[in-house]
Structures are given as structure tokens and as C-alpha cells.
Amino acid sequence: MMISKRSFCLSAAAGAFLLAAGSASAPAQTLRNVTFVQPSPSAINSFPVYVAMGEGYFKDEGINMRVESVNGSGAVIQAMASGQAQFGRPGPGPVLSARARGVDVVFLYNMMVKSSFGIVVKDGDSFKSPTDLKGKVIGVGTADGAEVSFARGVLSSLGMEEKRDYTFLTVGDGGMATAAFTRDDISAYAASTADAAILSHRGIKLRDITPVEFVTFFGNGFAVMQETIDKDPKLVEGFGRAVVRAQEFAVDPANREKVLAHLKAGMPQESEDKAFANALFEQVLAKTMRVDQSKGWGYQNPKDWEAWHVSLVETGSLKQPMPDLEKAYTNAFVEVWNK
Structure with a gap:
């Protein structure tokens, strides 16, 4: 490689x-x-x-x-x-x-x-908890990145299974993630600290719906x-x-x-x-x-x-x-x- x-x-x-x-x-x-x-x-x-x-x-x-x-x-x-x-x-x-x-x-x-990561949604959307994302698509930056493990762990703790209750979609970061939100390709995003800052800077106002017990995940x-x-x-x-x-x-x-x-x-x-x-x-x-x-x-x-x-x-x-x-x-x- x-x-x-x-x-x-x-x-x-x-x-x-x-x-x-x-x-x-x-x-x-x-x-x-x-x-x-x-x-x-x-x-x-x-x-x-x-x-x-x-x-x-x-x-x-x-x-x-x-x-x-x-x-x-x-x-x-x-x-x-x-x-x-x-x-x-x-x-x-x-x-x-x-x-x-x-x-x-x-x-x-x-x-x-x-924790460097969080599950974020557009501020104007109705989602209050990750459980509200059942049946939805969640964007991730890379298919095998640390943010994927983090988001999967959060959702699993709430009884949600990948492919059955939600789907991950690799959309990249920065402008690509912004476009995915704008087109409604995704309902949420597994974001790093930098991802969230960049998305907000590009006009996507976000809200973090990560359960508090996961904030301590380094x-x-x-x-x-x-x-x-x-x-x-x-x-x-x-x-x-x-x-x-x-x-x-x-x-x-x-x-x-x-x-x-x-x-x-x-x-x-x-x-x-x-x-x-x-x-x-x-x-x-x-x-x-x-x-x-x-x-x-x-x-x-x-x-x-x-x-x-x-x-x-x-x-x-x-x-x-x-x-x-x-x-x-x-x-x-x-x-x-x-x-």
C-alpha cells in the first residue's frame, strides 16, 4: 500500500x-x-x-x-x-x-x-435522539474510520442494528459532507470535532444528539x-x-x-x-x-x-x-x- x-x-x-x-x-x-x-x-x-x-x-x-x-x-x-x-x-x-x-x-x-466524535443532525430537523434515526441514512467520512466504530457503538447501545435500523453512507468530509446534507442524501452525520466545525462554517447549522455517556469515549x-x-x-x-x-x-x-x-x-x-x-x-x-x-x-x-x-x-x-x-x-x- x-x-x-x-x-x-x-x-x-x-x-x-x-x-x-x-x-x-x-x-x-x-x-x-x-x-x-x-x-x-x-x-x-x-x-x-x-x-x-x-x-x-x-x-x-x-x-x-x-x-x-x-x-x-x-x-x-x-x-x-x-x-x-x-x-x-x-x-x-x-x-x-x-x-x-x-x-x-x-x-x-x-x-x-x-470523544472526538458525535452524531449530528441539521438543527432544524426533528431528530432528538439517535433512536429517531431508525430507517435513516447516516453519513460517514470513510468506510473504516474511527467515527464509524463510534457511531455504531452508540446506536447498538440503543438496540439498533446496522442495515436493519439504519444505513451508513460514505460521503467524505468537508464540502462532500455539506453537499450530502444539502441534497438530503443523509439525515445525520458521524462527525469529528473538525467535521462539525467545517460543516457549521459552510452554513450547515448542526445539533449533536449523542447520548452523554458516550462523550467519555476517547x-x-x-x-x-x-x-x-x-x-x-x-x-x-x-x-x-x-x-x-x-x-x-x-x-x-x-x-x-x-x-x-x-x-x-x-x-x-x-x-x-x-x-x-x-x-x-x-x-x-x-x-x-x-x-x-x-x-x-x-x-x-x-x-x-x-x-x-x-x-x-x-x-x-x-x-x-x-x-x-x-x-x-x-x-x-x-x-x-x-x-
Whole structure:
């Protein structure tokens, strides 16, 4: 599987940052080329990576980071499994599905601590609850994305079965999703934080009808292959340490202009409207804030993983319970990242 040419990689931008940060009198540092792959071209949704590049945090860890974009979490995992990328940002549902197929991918860092997804409808429509969507078509961005697992879990908890009570339709995101709503091809959409912001910005006023108990289902985070953990733990330590520094930098309101500049360098089209980019960043940042302040950035609560696991089994996304759920994620590096 080749990584999508639709990617918005930052090789040139990263090189510029590295040159600017270098000193004429200091010896050149040998940097290791590392690739990070994300499930969409959005820089804002992967903001810690772009901020870490822009601020030189990866360079401090001996890493020359390159970003590639593909279409959905499934493709992210394929890129890592095939050796085309060392790190990625998939969702928990696709990670567990991949592990059930024998792919030894490990969720490394819980970035989107709060749910990145919701089931949204047009504000003027009569739907009040997901149960009102019986017999309706629900739009999704990709056929195997994390938003599909999330929406299926919500609907299953309400006794609804796919194809019997509702249908998923892959309509894409952004303008394509807007058009699907406008044409009434879909009655609802399984939306990420970014999707909802984009749809609203394009004139589709939305209302979230997701049950409150599903808000705590965490979203996409950083993942790696178990082989990388075993053979190159120092690389994993360096990656996570740079990401934590970037998160802390981004949280400080005094750094907002620098953060937005780094994100614009990564994906200029996303930041053409600065006000929208800032608003979207605020929404994404809020999803990353730690629920338990006593835990470090990236910490993963085993109870949250069990909730995802149960939901995926109940919906049929997993054919049977996994006997080794604890191998799907690790907190082994959280302490060293947060020192």
C-alpha cells in the first residue's frame, strides 16, 4: 500500500525550521528521518506533531520528522505495518480491529482524551435522539474510520442494528459532507470535532444528539508497532517527549500566535481563514485536556479501553472478545515523557 499522494507533508517546512534553528559555529547534528502518518490532511487535528516540528522539539530528540496523510485510520495502520511510517494517529476502534486480524499495532499516547466524535443532525430537523434515526441514512467520512466504530457503538447501545435500523453512507468530509446534507442524501452525520466545525462554517447549522455517556469515549491518539517499541524504545521516548513539550506549549494562551503559525505552515489551506482556524483549534485543544490531572499527558485509562472493547464486541466490529486487550495499549512511557 502506497501512502496517498494527497498528503500534505512537511519535509520542506521541517528542513526550513532545522536550518533556521541551526548555528553556524555548532557542528551539524545527525538527525534520523522518521515518518508520522495521519488519517486526514488536517494539521490542527495533529497539532502536537506540527508544533513539535515548528518549535524544534523533534530536532532536540534527534528526529527529522516527516508528515504524510492518508484516508482514514485503517490506512494509517497499514502504513505503519508495512514499514512506511514509524508513528501514526489512528482511532481505538480500528486499532482493536487490526489487532484482531493479527496486526501488532499498539496505542501509545491518548491524545483526544474526550470523544472526538458525535452524531449530528441539521438543527432544524426533528431528530432528538439517535433512536429517531431508525430507517435513516447516516453519513460517514470513510468506510473504516474511527467515527464509524463510534457511531455504531452508540446506536447498538440503543438496540439498533446496522442495515436493519439504519444505513451508513460514505460521503467524505468537508464540502462532500455539506453537499450530502444539502441534497438530503443523509439525515445525520458521524462527525469529528473538525467535521462539525467545517460543516457549521459552510452554513450547515448542526445539533449533536449523542447520548452523554458516550462523550467519555476517547478518540484518535498516537500509535506504533510493537516491533518499534521492542527494538527502538529510545525513539519512542523521544517522540513522546517532543509531543508532550508541544502539548504544554500549545496550552499556554501566550503562545497562540506561534501555534497558529506552525499549523498554517503545515496545512496552509486549513488556515486561510485565521478566525476559523483558531476556533477549530480551540475545539480540538479542549478534547485533549487531561481528565485526571494527576496523570501525565498521554495516559490511557484501562477502564476506557474496556468500554471501547465492550462496545466493539456488542456491535459486531469485533467478532469475539480479545483475550489480551491490555496488549493493545501501553502506559510504559508516560512517566519518562512527562519528567
